[in-house]
Amino acid sequence: MAQMRAAIESGVPDNKPFLHPLMRKNYGNWRYHDRPRPGVLHHVAHGGDEIWTVRAGTQRQMDVYTIRKLCGIADEYADGYVRFTIRSNIEFMVGDQKKVAPLIQALNGAGFPVGGTGNSVSSIAHTQGWLHCDIPGTDASGAVKALMDELYAEFVREDMPNRVHLSTSCCEINCGGQADIAVVMQHTKPPKINHDLVANVCERPAVVARCPVAAIRPALVNGKPSLEVDEKKCICCGACYPPCPPMQINDPEHSKLAIWIGGKNSNARGKPTFMKMVASGLPNNPPRWPEVSAVVKKVLYTYKEDARPWERVADWVERIGWPRFFEKTGLPFTKYLIDDWRGSRSSLNASTHIRF
Numbered sequence: 001m002a003q004m005r006a007a008i009e010s011g012v013p014d015n016k017p018f019l020h021p022l023m024r025k026n027y028g029n030w031r032y033h034d035r036p037r038p039g040v041l042h043h044v045a046h047g048g049d050e051i052w053t054v055r056a057g058t059q060r061q062m063d064v065y066t067i068r069k070l071c072g073i074a075d076e077y078a079d080g081y082v083r084f085t086i087r088s089n090i091e092f093m094v095g096d097q098k099k100v101a102p103l104i105q106a107l108n109g110a111g112f113p114v115g116g117t118g119n120s121v122s123s124i125a126h127t128q129g130w131l132h133c134d135i136p137g138t139d140a141s142g143a144v145k146a147l148m149d150e151l152y153a154e155f156v157r158e159d160m161p162n163r164v165h166l167s168t169s170c171c172e173i174n175c176g177g178q179a180d181i182a183v184v185m186q187h188t189k190p191p192k193i194n195h196d197l198v199a200n201v202c203e204r205p206a207v208v209a210r211c212p213v214a215a216i217r218p219a220l221v222n223g224k225p226s227l228e229v230d231e232k233k234c235i236c237c238g239a240c241y242p243p244c245p246p247m248q249i250n251d252p253e254h255s256k257l258a259i260w261i262g263g264k265n266s267n268a269r270g271k272p273t274f275m276k277m278v279a280s281g282l283p284n285n286p287p288r289w290p291e292v293s294a295v296v297k298k299v300l301y302t303y304k305e306d307a308r309p310w311e312r313v314a315d316w317v318e319r320i321g322w323p324r325f326f327e328k329t330g331l332p333f334t335k336y337l338i339d340d341w342r343g344s345r346s347s348l349n350a351s352t353h354i355r356f
C-alpha cells in the first residue's frame with residue numbers, strides 16, 4: 001500500500017517535482033529569454049530547448065470553481081503545469097509555440113486577461129482584507145479588484161516607462177510592502193477602549209510595549225484593570241488593536257485611505273526605496289472605492305506621460321522633484337505629506353526598549 005507522505009511542518013516544499021519537465025531539465029541553464037508579446041515569456045536553453053510561459057491575471061481571491069476552470073485550461077491548452085507569481089498572476093508553460101495562441105484565446109474566452117509582463121501594470125499585490133484577517137480597516141482585495149477593472153488596458157499592454165507595481169494594505173502596520181503606488185489604510189483617531197473587556201482579553205504589558213510612541217499606560221477604570229491612551233502622543237497607528245481587540249481603532253468614518261508612492265522592494269537595477277505619502281484622508285468607500293482609483297490613476301497617468309523611458313516612479317520623482325510632482329499631478333500638498341523626517345529614528349520606539 002502506498003505510504004502517506006508525512007507532513008512537513010516547517011519550510012516550503014521542494015518545488016522541483018512541480019516544475020514543467022523542460023524547466024526541470026534546464027533549471028539554471030538558460031541561454032536567453034525574450035518576450036514575443038505582452039504576457040508571453042520565451043526561454044531558450046543552452047541545449048536548444050524552448051519554452052513559452054503565458055501569464056494571465058486573475059481576480060486574486062479565487063473560489064474553487066475558478067481554480068478548477070484554470071486547471072482545466074492548463075490540462076486542455078497547456079502542458080498541465082501552472083504556477084503563481086508573487087503578484088498572484090497565473091502562468092501556464094508550453095513546450096510548443098503552436099500552443100501559445102489557442103491558450104491565449106482560451107484564457108481570454110474565460111475572462112482572464114493575458115499580460116502583466118515587462119513595462120505593464122502587473123497584478124496588484126494586496127493584503128488579506130476582510131476575508132482572512134482579524135484586524136483590517138478596509139478590504140484590500142476589493143480595492144484591488146475595483147482598481148484593476150479600471151487599469152485592465154495597462155495590464156494587457158507594455159507601454160509604461162518601466163514596470164509599475166501597485167499594492168494595497170488594509171492596516172498601517174503589518175503585511176503591506178513597498179510599491180510604486182500603494183493604497184494604505186490610515187487611521188485618524190486614537191483607539192476607543194472598551195474597558196469592560198480589557199482585563200479579560202488583553203495582556204496589558206504586551207499592549208503597553210507594543211505602542212511605538214509609548215502612549216499607552218496601565219490604568220484602573222471603574223475598579224477594573226484596564227489601559228489608557230495619551231491621545232496627544234498617539235499617532236493612530238493601530239498597533240495596539242491586534243493584541244487587544246477592545247482597543248477598537250477601525251471606524252467607518254475616521255478610518256481613511258492614503259496613497260503612497262515611490263517604493264521598491266528589490267535591489268535590481270537600483271537600490272530599494274521607501275514610499276512617501278502623497279494623498280491622505282480618502283474615504284474608505286466600498287465596494288468600488290472611486291476616490292482611491294481617481295488618485296491612483298492621476299499619479300499613474302502623469303508618470304506615464306512625463307517619465308523618461310526606464311524610469312520607475314521613484315526615479316521620475318527624484319528627477320523632477322516633489323514640488324513639480326504635486327504641480328504636475330494636481331494633488332494638493334500639505335505639511336503632513338512626503339514625511340522623510342530623520343529624527344523619527346530616535347523619537348519613535350524603534351527598538352525593544354520603551355522610551356517615555
Ligand code: SF4
Pocket residue numbers: 127128129133134135136137140169170171172173174175176
Ligand atoms: S495588512 Fe494588516 S489588516 Fe491587512 S491582512 Fe495584513 S495584518 Fe491584516
Ligand code: SF4
Pocket residue numbers: 190191210211212213214215216229233234235236237238239240241249
Ligand atoms: S499603538 Fe498606535 S494607535 Fe495604539 S495608542 Fe499607540 S500610537 Fe496610538
